[in-house]
Amino acid sequence: MLEKVGTSEQFVQHLAGQGHLTHEAVQRVRTAIASTGHAIDVVIRELGLMPEALFAKELAGFLRADLQVDFTALNNEVLLGRIGQRFAEDKALVPLRLTDEVLELIVANPFDADTMDALSYLFDVPVKLLIAPRSAIEEYLRHLGQEPGPSDVIDLTDDDNKSSDVERLLDIAREAPVVRFVSRIVQRAVDEKTTDIHIEPQEDLIRIRFRRDGLLDAVETAAKSLHAGIASRIKILAKLNIAERRLPQDGRLRFSVRGQEIDFRVSIMPTIHGETIVLRILDRSNVKLNLGSLGYDEKAREKIVEIANRPNGIILITGPTGSGKTTTLYSMLHELNRTDVKIFTVEDPVEYRIKGITQLQVDPAIGLTFASALRSVLRQDPDIILVGEIRDRETAQIAIQAALTGHLVLSTLHTNNAVGAVSRLRDMGIESYLLEATLRGVISQRLLRTSCPACAGRAGNMTCKTCHGSGFNGRQVTYEILEITEVVRQAISNALAQEEIERLARTNGMQLMTDHASSLVKSGKTTAEEVARVVDLEKS
Numbered sequence: 001m002l003e004k005v006g007t008s009e010q011f012v013q014h015l016a017g018q019g020h021l022t023h024e025a026v027q028r029v030r031t032a033i034a035s036t037g038h039a040i041d042v043v044i045r046e047l048g049l050m051p052e053a054l055f056a057k058e059l060a061g062f063l064r065a066d067l068q069v070d071f072t073a074l075n076n077e078v079l080l081g082r083i084g085q086r087f088a089e090d091k092a093l094v095p096l097r098l099t100d101e102v103l104e105l106i107v108a109n110p111f112d113a114d115t116m117d118a119l120s121y122l123f124d125v126p127v128k129l130l131i132a133p134r135s136a137i138e139e140y141l142r143h144l145g146q147e148p149g150p151s152d153v154i155d156l157t158d159d160d161n162k163s164s165d166v167e168r169l170l171d172i173a174r175e176a177p178v179v180r181f182v183s184r185i186v187q188r189a190v191d192e193k194t195t196d197i198h199i200e201p202q203e204d205l206i207r208i209r210f211r212r213d214g215l216l217d218a219v220e221t222a223a224k225s226l227h228a229g230i231a232s233r234i235k236i237l238a239k240l241n242i243a244e245r246r247l248p249q250d251g252r253l254r255f256s257v258r259g260q261e262i263d264f265r266v267s268i269m270p271t272i273h274g275e276t277i278v279l280r281i282l283d284r285s286n287v288k289l290n291l292g293s294l295g296y297d298e299k300a301r302e303k304i305v306e307i308a309n310r311p312n313g314i315i316l317i318t319g320p321t322g323s324g325k326t327t328t329l330y331s332m333l334h335e336l337n338r339t340d341v342k343i344f345t346v347e348d349p350v351e352y353r354i355k356g357i358t359q360l361q362v363d364p365a366i367g368l369t370f371a372s373a374l375r376s377v378l379r380q381d382p383d384i385i386l387v388g389e390i391r392d393r394e395t396a397q398i399a400i401q402a403a404l405t406g407h408l409v410l411s412t413l414h415t416n417n418a419v420g421a422v423s424r425l426r427d428m429g430i431e432s433y434l435l436e437a438t439l440r441g442v443i444s445q446r447l448l449r450t451s452c453p454a455c456a457g458r459a460g461n462m463t464c465k466t467c468h469g470s471g472f473n474g475r476q477v478t479y480e481i482l483e484i485t486e487v488v489r490q491a492i493s494n495a496l497a498q499e500e501i502e503r504l505a506r507t508n509g510m511q512l513m514t515d516h517a518s519s520l521v522k523s524g525k526t527t528a529e530e531v532a533r534v535v536d537l538e539k540s
Contacts (some may be wrong), residue, residue, distance in 0.1 A: 006062070008033065008040040008111045014062050015050075017050045020373075025049050039092075039109035039136055059110070060131040068096075068106045068132040071140040080144070083119070089141050091115050092134050103127050110132035114179045122236075125219035178229035181222065186264075186279070188219075190257045193474075195281055199234075201227050201274035213449045213475050214322060214534075231275045238266040246270055252349070265349060266352060282351050284398075289334040294327065295476030303481055304443065308332050308410075314403045316390075318415040324447050324477055325412045326351060329386055332410060333357060336384055345386040346373045362388075370395045378402055387411040393428045400430060403438035414534055417513065418444040418482035419502045422492055436493040444536045445479040447525045471501065471527075478520060478535065480513040 012029055015021045021029065025047075032043040041059070044050050050058075051483040060067040071094075080088060088094060091112065094464070096104040101121050105116070110129045120127045189197045189210055196211040206222040218413065222230075235242045238251030251266040265280040291301045307315060315332070317325040330352060333343060337356050348362045348370070363367050370387060371394040377385055378398075389412045391397050399409045415424050421442045425435055449472035455464040458471055467473045482488065487508050491501045517531045 006111075011040065011059065011111070015058060015391050018058065020050055020054070020058065041108050041392075042270075045134070052135060056108075056131050061083050063110060063129065063131065065110070065499055066130045068130045071132075071136060074140075077144070080273065085141060085144070089138070092137050092138060094137055096130065098123060098125070101125060104130060106130045106132045106137065108132060108137055117179070118236075178226055178233050180227060182230060182233050186255050186269045187257050189279075189281060190262060190283065197277075197279040197281070199230060199277040199279075201271065201276060203273055208231070213470070213472055215449075216445055218483075227274050231277060233279055234266060234279075235268070238264075240266070240268065245275060255275060267353070289327075291328070291331050291335075294324065294331060296479065300479065303483060304332065304441075305335055307441040307483060308336060308408070310408065310440055312403055312406045312438075313499075314399060314409045314411070315440050316411055316413050316421050316442045317411050317447055318413045318418060318421050318442060318444045320414065322447070323445055324475075325445070326388075328443065328445065328477070329352065329410055329412065333384070333386060336408075340433050341383040342381060342387070343384045344377045344380060344382040345388070346370055346377060347386070347388040354469070358382075371398055374398045374402070378405075378407070382407060384408045384410070389413070390425075390428075396425055396428045396430055400434050400438050404434075415444065417502075418442040418480050418510075419498050419505065420444075421482075422501060424496045426495075432492055432495045439484050439492065440483055442482040443479060444515065445477045446517075447475040448478050448517065448520065448534055450474050450476050450525050451527065455528055476520075476525065478513055478517040478531070480511060480516065482510060 009030075012021065012026055016023070016026050028047060029040070029043055029049070032038065032047065033040060036043070038046075039054075041055060044055055045052055057067060059065075074094070074096065074114065076095050083095055092108040093115070094106040096106055098104075103119060103125050105119065105127055107116075107129055108131075110116075110131065116127050116129070133399075182189060184198075185197060185208060192210060192212060194210040194212050195214075198207075198209040198211070200207045200209065204225050204425075205224050207218060208220045208222065208307055209216045209218050211217075221431060231245075232242055234240075234253070235249070235251075237255075238253040240249045240251045248270065249266075249268045251268075253264050253266055254263065255262055263282040265282060267278045267280075269276050269278075291369075296304065298497065298514065317328050319325050333345075333354060337343060337354065337408060339356075343357045345357060345359045346362060347359060350359045350361045353359065358380075360373055362370055362373050370389070370391060374385070374387060374395065375398060385397055385399075385407055387395065387409060390399060399411060401407050413421050413424055415421050419442070422439070425439075426432065449470075452458075452464060452467035452471055452473040454466035454473070455471070459466075482505055484492070485505075485508050487504050488501060491504050502510075502512075512534060517526075517535050519530050520526045521531060
């Protein structure tokens with residue numbers, strides 16, 4: 001990315017402070033920039049307020065950048081060809097050199113951040129600026145354009161190649177409102193602790209919705225004319241195929257929001273009104289990798305840690321999509337992560353990077369499935385294996401085999417309650433005697449919105465700046481933990497029905513999710529309506 005160079009307004013103030021512009025001249029410059037949208041160097045040149053050479057010298061000094069005065073020895077035709085001479089002429093810039101660490105540009109207007117960002121994203125390196133008078137840049141490009149060379153060849157092929165580098169740059173740089181719109185939406189979403197951004201084209205507009213505390217909320221709309229630019233912008237940032245509009249695409253990108261690097265998972269899907277885009281915010285600073293911060297009480301934490309510290313077996317987290325299963329798994333890994341154990345994860349996708357843990361992302365397109373990856377991981381001498389999800393019989397069988405050979409396996413399943421995991425694995429073809437031998441515990445959980453502490457959960461109080469009138473702020477887990485005690489193990493071995501296993505577990509002290517959720521209501525942490533919305537009271 002481009003290092004901060006200040007703003008044109010700050011440079012105007014600098015020129016005034018140096019005695020180059022009077023108060024009246026400053027006002028004229030501001031008015032001209034606002035009315036024409038021209039760059040500051042163009043405005044000052046057209047108003048005749050400063051010699052161009054002096055302006056460039058002052059600008060270089062203001063930015064602490066080098067001043068480029070000699071264009072005779074440049075060897076940049078190939079690099080200029082990659083950018084495109086028409087683009088360079090339009091933006092008054094000349095590429096000087098490209099290395100693995102930096103792209104050096106000679107520019108007349110360093111305050112065109114959209115263009116600099118576009119080039120930085122395209123070449124995937126930071127941009128370093130050198131300053132030159134616009135007339136010198138224009139003269140160099142004009143002279144170069146009179147001779148056939150690599151840049152001419154590139155320009156001729158641009159018309160037939162919609163995914164060319166030049167078209168990508170023009171799409172971004174010409175749509176400054178698009179760049180600002182995407183940046184603003186992302187910043188707002190992060191500030192409001194959103195988990196997902198939905199950019200949804202409708203027939204005549206774009207609807208923007210945020211998922212906060214598990215619920216979608218329409219936050220604003222935008223003109224339909226912006227949609228193509230928004231989609232292109234996000235595709236470029238996520239390094240996706242900008243020309244592909246017929247097939248779904250998935251990717252990942254990173255934004256800097258208020259100085260903090262935040263990862264986003266990108267999903268783009270074609271619809272009848274255009275491509276709908278969902279950005280999942282993977283803000284590592286908001287993820288507290290400890291069970292207590294998720295809402296597990298001390299007794300539950302002690303039980304989970306005790307189960308997780310057993311030398312082998314399978315521990316499962318169950319619940320629907322969006323119930324916090326992955327975060328709970330990561331929290332357990334955080335408890336287990338020591339220098340004397342090797343932890344390997346197989347995920348789809350890898351959402352959070354954890355220091356000291358080896359993480360692998362599956363890629364079914366090349367045959368790297370959960371099952372095939374798990375087979376390979378077993379040859380890497382792991383102690384603990386996290387499998388993002390047991391989706392099929394093959395993965396379940398390999399996980400069971402890993403547990404039988406002395407490994408601790410953590411994974412997730414989609415079931416309504418903890419005991420349901422036993423039935424689900426049976427349905428996958430896993431024999432009861434294998435479950436009895438390997439299963440160590442099952443945690444079933446949901447996420448409940450917690451009552452807003454600022455307004456005591458009074459929904460509709462639009463003056464509350466904490467919850468914005470929803471009555472809720474944040475979420476915590478409600479859960480049930482099935483520990484595989486000797487009684488439960490015997491019930492599984494005897495292939496007893498799910499209801500009978502649950503009855504025996506309760507007799508041995510298991511608390512159902514409904515009971516835990518009721519205790520949260522009684523303590524004022526949430527509401528009965530919220531529990532009814534999230535927890536299936538009939539099946540829990």
